[in-house]
Amino acid sequence: MLKEYLIGIDIGGTKMEAGLVASSGKILLRRKVKTPLKCTKKEFVLSVVNLVRELIAEGDISIKEISGIGIGIPGVIDPVHGKVLLITNLPLTGINLATELRKSFKVHITVGNDANMAALGEHRAGLGRNAHNIVNISVGTGVGGGLIIGGKLITGSFFAGGELGHMIIQMDGPKCTCGKKGCLEAFAGRWAIEKEIRAAVKKGEKTVITKYGQGKLKSIKSRLLKKALDKHDPLVTRVIKEASKALGAACVSIMHIVDPEYIILGGGVIEACGDFMLPLIRKAAESDPFLSTVSGCIIAESTLGDDSIILGAAAAASPDR
Ligand SMILES: [Zn+2]
Structure with a gap:
């Protein structure tokens, strides 16, 4: 057989x-x-x-x-x-x-x-099909990463390589689930986005999310974030902009370290809010004067999804x- x-x-x-x-x-x-x-x-x-x-x-x-x-x-x-x-x-x-x-x-x-x-x-069937070096960033509840260098998946000497969500974006920044401060995930993971929204609502800020979620903010799904963005909700817009800026900063660091042909973003948050986030992520990455001269890296949303x-x-x- x-x-x-x-x-x-x-x-x-x-x-x-x-x-x-x-x-x-x-x-x-x-x-x-x-x-x-x-x-x-x-x-x-x-x-x-x-x-x-x-x-x-x-x-x-x-x-x-x-x-x-x-x-x-x-x-x-x-x-x-x-x-x-x-x-x-x-x-x-x-x-x-x-x-x-x-x-x-x-x-x-x-x-x-x-x-x-x-x-x-992504390397087998997605945007990175014919590329030598690609980096994947998965933005969901947490933020994961994967590196393909020279056509090979790199997991490191102790199998903990490619954990891009725990790359430090801001020294002494917000606390992360890993115990450190200022990780990418502490800005862009859905748990961090939810935490930021909850804290602002507690301080009295208004958002359409409370209306959609019937006042409950226990879990804010990505599609609710997208709905709020479509309504130009000021709080959600601000928090998602910050998350995008953090992802842009992460892309700059990745480009300096790996210099890949593609950085491919996926995961629930990107699937829902990618149209809004990708231009901001690209803008943050393109602001790097060194890379804007030498790098041809394409920052794109996954076409494969999950x-x-x-x-x-x-x-x-x-x-x-
Ligand atoms: Zn962390």
């Missing part, structure tokens, strides 16, 4: 999505479920196993036709062994996800950081990679 398919899985803080990927790189079929959060490691693994089984059943194929399964998750991963070294929002720290899944599926299994997988996806993780994970799991 020909092994002609790959499976790519994007495991996020709210949903997990698996895609059946053809050797041509096309996603043929997909299945999405809610990420189980309040469960044991064993139960979590079982839910991933079930997701794969359901996808295979729906595709009416056999596991024998699958040549590899790749997984992208938001944490620090040892991609050589498939071990989850550190993850804050899923019950998986310390687990060897590849070994666990191999008990159910006797195929090649690769596990990697989701933003790294997204960078691979599919970049599925496609990148599938590519990473390909045995002939």
Whole structure:
């Protein structure tokens, strides 16, 4: 039997999505479920196993036709062994996800950081297809990053490379989830944007967000931010402008370090608010006098969206990679 398919899985803080990927790189079929959060490691693994089984059943194929399964998750991963070294929002720290899944599926299994997988996806099937050096920035609840240098994914000597969200943008700036101050994520991650809006509302500032969210500001989804931007809401506009400026500053640093052909931005915040943010990000990056003379780097929004993780994970799991 020909092994002609790959499976790519994007495991996020709210949903997990698996895609059946053809050797041509096309996603043929997909299945999405809610990420189980309040469960044991064993139960979590079982839910991933079930997701794969359901996808295979729906595709009416056999596991024998699958040549590899790749997984992208938001944490620090040892991609050589498939071990989850550190993850804050899923019950998986310390687990060897590849070994666990191999008990159910006797195929090649690769596990990697989701933003790294997204960078691979962009390099295989997105804007960075023919490029040597590309950088991916995923702006969602947090901010992730992935570096492709000389056509290769760079994860560093201790697998913590490419964590662009924790690049310091402002010394002694706002506190970040990692314990440092002034990280990119503390300006541009959705949690930071939400925090800023909540603090301003507490001080008495008005925003249409309270109306849309029926006064509740517990969670402000990206599409609500977009709605507020469309209404020219002053508070949301100011906060998103600051986030964009921080991303622009990050792009300048990235261009100085890597000098890539593309910096590709994706993630929920960019998907919703990219039209507003990208021109500001580019403007901040273009203000660098040195780079504006020598760099031809293109800063662009991902054309693949979340599919970049599925496609990148599938590519990473390909045995002939
Ligand atoms: Zn940080």
